[in-house]
Amino acid sequence: MRRRKEPSKTISITDVARLAKVSISTVSRVINKSPSVKERNRKRVLEAVEQLNFQPSVLAQRLATGKSSVVALVIPRYEGIFYSFYALELIRGIGTLTAALKLDLLLHLTDTHSAFNVRGVGGVIFADVIANRGQLEEAMRLGVPSIVINNYVEELPVNCIAIDNRGAAESVVDYLSGLGHTRIAHITGDVITQAAAHRLEGYVSAMRKRKLVVREDYIIKTDYSRGQARQAAESMLSLTERPTAVFVASDSMALEVMSVANEKGLKIPQDLSVVGFDDNPSGLYGPVSLTTVRQPLVKMAQDSVKELSVIMNLGVKKAPVKKVYLPTELVVRESCQHVSP
Amino acid sequence: MRRRKEPSKTISITDVARLAKVSISTVSRVINKSPSVKERNRKRVLEAVEQLNFQPSVLAQRLATGKSSVVALVIPRYEGIFYSFYALELIRGIGTLTAALKLDLLLHLTDTHSAFNVRGVGGVIFADVIANRGQLEEAMRLGVPSIVINNYVEELPVNCIAIDNRGAAESVVDYLSGLGHTRIAHITGDVITQAAAHRLEGYVSAMRKRKLVVREDYIIKTDYSRGQARQAAESMLSLTERPTAVFVASDSMALEVMSVANEKGLKIPQDLSVVGFDDNPSGLYGPVSLTTVRQPLVKMAQDSVKELSVIMNLGVKKAPVKKVYLPTELVVRESCQHVSP
DNA sequence: CTGAAAGCGCTAACAA
DNA sequence: TTGTTAGCGCTTTCAG
Numbered sequence: 001m002r003r004r005k006e007p008s009k010t011i012s013i014t015d016v017a018r019l020a021k022v023s024i025s026t027v028s029r030v031i032n033k034s035p036s037v038k039e040r041n042r043k044r045v046l047e048a049v050e051q052l053n054f055q056p057s058v059l060a061q062r063l064a065t066g067k068s069s070v071v072a073l074v075i076p077r078y079e080g081i082f083y084s085f086y087a088l089e090l091i092r093g094i095g096t097l098t099a100a101l102k103l104d105l106l107l108h109l110t111d112t113h114s115a116f117n118v119r120g121v122g123g124v125i126f127a128d129v130i131a132n133r134g135q136l137e138e139a140m141r142l143g144v145p146s147i148v149i150n151n152y153v154e155e156l157p158v159n160c161i162a163i164d165n166r167g168a169a170e171s172v173v174d175y176l177s178g179l180g181h182t183r184i185a186h187i188t189g190d191v192i193t194q195a196a197a198h199r200l201e202g203y204v205s206a207m208r209k210r211k212l213v214v215r216e217d218y219i220i221k222t223d224y225s226r227g228q229a230r231q232a233a234e235s236m237l238s239l240t241e242r243p244t245a246v247f248v249a250s251d252s253m254a255l256e257v258m259s260v261a262n263e264k265g266l267k268i269p270q271d272l273s274v275v276g277f278d279d280n281p282s283g284l285y286g287p288v289s290l291t292t293v294r295q296p297l298v299k300m301a302q303d304s305v306k307e308l309s310v311i312m313n314l315g316v317k318k319a320p321v322k323k324v325y326l327p328t329e330l331v332v333r334e335s336c337q338h339v340s341p
Numbered sequence: 342m343r344r345r346k347e348p349s350k351t352i353s354i355t356d357v358a359r360l361a362k363v364s365i366s367t368v369s370r371v372i373n374k375s376p377s378v379k380e381r382n383r384k385r386v387l388e389a390v391e392q393l394n395f396q397p398s399v400l401a402q403r404l405a406t407g408k409s410s411v412v413a414l415v416i417p418r419y420e421g422i423f424y425s426f427y428a429l430e431l432i433r434g435i436g437t438l439t440a441a442l443k444l445d446l447l448l449h450l451t452d453t454h455s456a457f458n459v460r461g462v463g464g465v466i467f468a469d470v471i472a473n474r475g476q477l478e479e480a481m482r483l484g485v486p487s488i489v490i491n492n493y494v495e496e497l498p499v500n501c502i503a504i505d506n507r508g509a510a511e512s513v514v515d516y517l518s519g520l521g522h523t524r525i526a527h528i529t530g531d532v533i534t535q536a537a538a539h540r541l542e543g544y545v546s547a548m549r550k551r552k553l554v555v556r557e558d559y560i561i562k563t564d565y566s567r568g569q570a571r572q573a574a575e576s577m578l579s580l581t582e583r584p585t586a587v588f589v590a591s592d593s594m595a596l597e598v599m600s601v602a603n604e605k606g607l608k609i610p611q612d613l614s615v616v617g618f619d620d621n622p623s624g625l626y627g628p629v630s631l632t633t634v635r636q637p638l639v640k641m642a643q644d645s646v647k648e649l650s651v652i653m654n655l656g657v658k659k660a661p662v663k664k665v666y667l668p669t670e671l672v673v674r675e676s677c678q679h680v681s682p
Numbered sequence: 683c684t685g686a687a688a689g690c691g692c693t694a695a696c697a698a
Numbered sequence: 699t700t701g702t703t704a705g706c707g708c709t710t711t712c713a714g
Contacts, residue, residue, distance in 0.1 A: 013708060028708065041684085060708040063400045063401055096423060107448060354692060363701085379699060400692090
């Protein structure tokens with residue numbers, strides 16, 4: 001491509017300059033609202049821009065400045081991600097805020113190995129860094145503003161916003177224990193994720209604090225899927241010494257547990273108390289509304305965009321590294337009651 | 342910026358070339374898998390790439406080639422868009438397919454006036470072109486591959502995929518009429534959208550075909566919000582000659598109508614048959630499950646990505662312009678019954 | 683206040 | 699096969 005064969009349809013800064021009879025530098029200045037342009041020239045440029053319907057190429061701008069106004073959300077790809085309450089909440093939060101800040105949002109789902117090219121975006125929000133930690137490190141190495149959400153990364157000097165999952169789990173156990181329960185079980189999420197791991201930790205430590213027995217058969221690990229939740233519930237509710245309460249790591253799994261209980265003739269909450277996690281609206285609709293933990297997913301997402309835009313403006317070096325845990329809230333509804341004597 | 346002050350952290354094709362002791366062209370060739378590179382050189386380049394952990398700048402590539410692998414979804418911005426079943430379905434469909442095709446997805450919510458810079462993206466999917474028709478025309482003028490969904494645009498030579506809303510509405514009226522209803526009302530969506538307008542048209546024409554009276558007070562226009570649905574239902578159900586059936590332009594509005602009916606002591610479906618539109622899962626959960634129209638939103642979204650990628654590969658000129666209507670399906674559940682005598 | 687020109691990192695036509 | 703070089707469209711320094 002020595003030179004475009006067919007005359008370019010796209011009009012560039014040069015065309016504007018020619019029409020306005022100024023140099024491209026002046027056009028550039030006008031575009032970038034530099035004050036040092038004589039009013040007369042500014043006007044002419046503006047007219048030319050108008051007349052030619054000129055829009056600067058973001059690409060060229062980015063290439064020249066190294067800045068970009070697109071924020072990438074990098075999130076591990078998993079089956080049905082676009083149907084998961086969690087991912088949707090993140091997208092909602094990030095989407096609304098990027099839109100408000102006039103930033104564009106680039107959605108990138110990572111497979112285990114797909115190398116996302118961080119060059120070219122203004123900043124990156126990594127959700128749930130797991131297998132793709134390499135990408136995070138690369139972004140940091142390249143100096144691309146980054147922030148991680150839903151994962152408190154201690155080892156790296158990177159901003160992060162996570163949910164206080166340990167505290168949340170503890171408050172659930174406390175609540176259940178306060179209702180007189182001692183046989184409290186826990187169905188975990190995928191403990192490869194920090195969230196699930198922390199919920200488990202919180203559960204265990206709260207049980208210990210309350211001097212309650214932590215039984216192996218009262219802890220079943222899953223991958224967050226409803227299928228595994230069902231299996232877990234089936235085996236757990238078949239135990240000779242059934243738990244009287246169960247803390248489930250997500251609402252959608254909790255719903256599954258409730259329906260298994262139902263199939264086994266157990267009444268909720270009379271025979272089994274159930275607590276979920278997420279405050280997913282679908283927990284509202286069943287015959288028994290679900291007691292759950294509300295986590296500020298949307299807020300976390302929004303905060304991340306705010307933080308990121310600060311970094312994008314201040315520069316990676318100047319912006320202080322902040323790491324925070326966001327508190328959760330227990331939402332008591334109908335799926336728990338005092339343990340029957 | 343005559344030249345970077347601090348030595349650039351980012352390594353470029355030049356660094357690779359230097360290390361591999363070849364020209365940048367050769368490096369470029371290797372990157373682009375050109376066959377005409379001697380094996381020995383290819384290997385050296387690859388090693389250098391590996392060693393330097395080099396990743397080409399997408400930006401520069403795009404600038405040089407004019408091609409890009411990001412697809413933008415341009416969708417009108419409205420309150421709560423990230424909570425709307427419709428928008429979410431589109432995002433699901435487009436998101437899964439772009440991911441599968443290794444394309445990145447850029448989400449752009451348009452306000453009335455925000456000028457989206459189409460330059461720099463590989464293709465654009467316009468959803469519901471309304472106020473932003475200018476953007477569509479601009480994209481076409483610039484030769485950026487575009488496709489519009491959920492709107493059958495006749496006047497422009499652009500690909501589009503829409504839902505057969507007219508047919509859908511007709512089948513609803515036919516169904517209701519088949520159940521013996523003659524007093525069939527319609528609560529529309531925002532008729533500024535083609536979907537809502539077509540549903541209204543379909544309703545009217547089916548009523549006429551069946552020789553049923555089309556009454557003005559049986560047609561109430563809304564903006565798709567639940568609030569307006571409530572108002573509509575309230576006034577409509579207060580009519581002396583109440584309709585015995587109502588076709589509502591969205592499930593979420595239909596739900597609202599059902600609850601208004603309920604408040605007024607009307608039983609569904611005994612006293613009032615209700616049909617929604619969307620097949621939104623939340624229509625399943627109430628005391629009476631909602632009869633509705635399923636529209637292939639996800640398919641439409643996915644198809645659009647496929648089509649778009651064809652255009653992106655073939656070029657705007659070579660690719661044929663296709664315009665299609667996708668069929669819908671009536672999903673009969675519990676909210677309708679034979680009209681009571 | 684303005685313009686010339688160097689560069690951003692890469693591709694591709696052309697010549698060797 | 700390979701290297702040279704002219705762009706892609708814009709920003710920014712530097713010298714007026």
